[in-house]
Amino acid sequence: MPEYQSLSTQELLDLERQLQKEYAAWQAKGLQLDMSRGKPSTEQLDLSMGMMDIFSSQHPMKTDSGVDIRNYGQLEGIWEARELFSKVIGVAPEEMIVCGNSSLIVMYDTVARAMLHGVPGGRKPWGRYEKIKFLCPVPGYDRHFSICEYFDIDMIPIPMKSDGPDMDLIEALVSKDETIKGIWCVPKYSNPQGITYSDAVVRRFANLKPAAPDFRIFWDNAYVIHHLYDDQQDHLLDLFTELKKNGKESMLYMFASTSKISFAGAGVSFLASSLENMVAITKQLSVQTIGPDKINQLRHVLYFQNVENIYEHMRKHAAILRPKFQVVQETLERELGDAGIGRWNNPRGGYFICFEALEGCAKRIVSLCKEAGVVMTSAGATHPYGRDPQDSVIRIAPSFPPVEELRQAAELFSLCVKLASVEKLLAQRAAEEKTPA
């Protein structure tokens, strides 16, 4: 396939007609496919069904330390769960609390508490400022941005580079603006680009000198052990350890969960931070809740038993996910490889492929897909306020549909990319012709 840019206007017009015909044929198929959200597939959820055999009516419902897991209490989660899962994210059990079934709500709550009561080291609650700001590496995770919008926190987009966010920009911004209170990061297999921050980037995070004494890094380690391959895995330098070297560990809130390890809607979630932060958080938790569901926590502990079993379990997830990523990547490569009308990543982990279309084409592509029965994540969702200034980024989520459906969806997606790109190039040519040389 030739580069689309090199085609003559007539060739583009012929191509457009051809693509429209193909598109009409796809529309006639009446597909109903969904590549919009990073949901585990049924097959993946089946991997953890052994967990449903852990308890029976005859099972003793106590932890080793004698806590009745059915009753109230244990705001920080049961010790056994803190011990097991702290190893997954590389902190001490004391530095981590195990919460309910959603890390999103833990992140939301962490921001909410900071807005209402501030965080250690701060002069006042964040909500008492006229305006505070968060840095948002883009493209990024729409749910992070929604939390900022909900709390009326201004978002400053930070461009992502191949090894993490633009640290020059971050350093310059945080060092001079006391109202910049936080940054959202998905540091490993980032959502949506699948980028893992380089050691150099992590070290620059550890050496940040924010003007705000209560600046916080919201480190959403959602894909901490979510590799796609056994032999090619990204390694993320441990920011907590690096921060400790500088005595700055209170700058970090780290989040993770088993949503994509056990059950998406019924896993357990984690918040890790310095002991100083933990004291403040636990005190506030005592107002909020009677403690997390400890039955589900012990169910997880007894099912997985140790980290080695968790890693082994993740290999099974990878075996299911790998062919899904591959069929999308192969289709994109075959259909769009030489056309010069889009770029995408081939990540080594995580849940997404990030597609970058020609400028101004993303919305049109997503809309064409939708009209032919394939739901994509909304164009713009990867950016604060849903505004992608280039209108070029599309997040592809291949985890949920079966491989055969994905193949169809990826083919249709590729066709929509071609059609939108031809439309765009033709519109450009028309505009150029109107403009006198």
Added chain:
Amino acid sequence: MPEYQSLSTQELLDLERQLQKEYAAWQAKGLQLDMSRGKPSTEQLDLSMGMMDIFSSQHPMKTDSGVDIRNYGQLEGIWEARELFSKVIGVAPEEMIVCGNSSLIVMYDTVARAMLHGVPGGRKPWGRYEKIKFLCPVPGYDRHFSICEYFDIDMIPIPMKSDGPDMDLIEALVSKDETIKGIWCVPKYSNPQGITYSDAVVRRFANLKPAAPDFRIFWDNAYVIHHLYDDQQDHLLDLFTELKKNGKESMLYMFASTSKISFAGAGVSFLASSLENMVAITKQLSVQTIGPDKINQLRHVLYFQNVENIYEHMRKHAAILRPKFQVVQETLERELGDAGIGRWNNPRGGYFICFEALEGCAKRIVSLCKEAGVVMTSAGATHPYGRDPQDSVIRIAPSFPPVEELRQAAELFSLCVKLASVEKLLAQRAAEEKTPA
């Protein structure tokens, strides 16, 4: 036993010496008992263990409507749970959402959302007022008061009468102060007095004409079906229905949970309100969470199946709780019946006995109990800011300890009441002697 008031000073001094001797003997026993919190006992938790047999690795994990309960989604809870539990609290399934394991967090969140974003009908978020206020019937539930303190909401104590809070005072206050935004109520088997609001009180709630268009009744129906007796049960008039007659149903947020039906730490909780309020709440929930733990919700639905089974289940709880309440009540009656140094209620449901000591004695009694190994709820906890102006109310929570321990604890408690009362009377006599007639 004679009335303590009628004893001569010398008789009181003799009695004091005698009681001190008895107290020393109790101290020597080295008891370690806890009557401080309304926790279900192990035996009660065992009642629901059949729930642990509901799922196995072979069980289909879908609802009738095809929702995979392991995956993300269903912010309002699964339909089947809304259907079943809405019958328990007497609303339509659409008027109720089923949440996670703690109704406390649902109450906290409801206040938090109102502070940040306001509620339908309001002019601005509650947090944008210089100061807002809540009415707090006293004695009441300490966790309600903690939420107000956390959000810096001023609390106005409202005296409880024998059939509910002082409605004259409530009507007078809410009708003229736009900054009074809410009231906390435990309308059935109230915490700690075990009072159920009379029909007249409920109707006056339904006819409130608050100055604040965004005034809300926080109706914590924690003990909605938590009767102690089969033949003597309180009946609470349905406030939601009464409000609907006046088109004011949005004034109500109703809360409940299965914490004291299934598992205290691993049940499901409920929020019921008008459809108008529900729309606003669901919209905000979509920022907060990926949905509640639906596995636990379906586990509850499949275990209980219908409301009749739930009522039958509650009879089993009552059979365990009844002798515990009785041993405390009998002991109090025997030890303190004629002494005129305390009053208490004999509730027909709920989790507490409320003891009213002579003015100025509650702290001393709780402290004497503690020093002899029996932990009571802190004196003052039943009042906003932990301040009981009369220092007389003590909440007794008989649910957790076994009957034999309770007997001991109640005996020691009675002794501490006597001792503190004698001390108090002697101090009064001494003060009177110093004051010239």
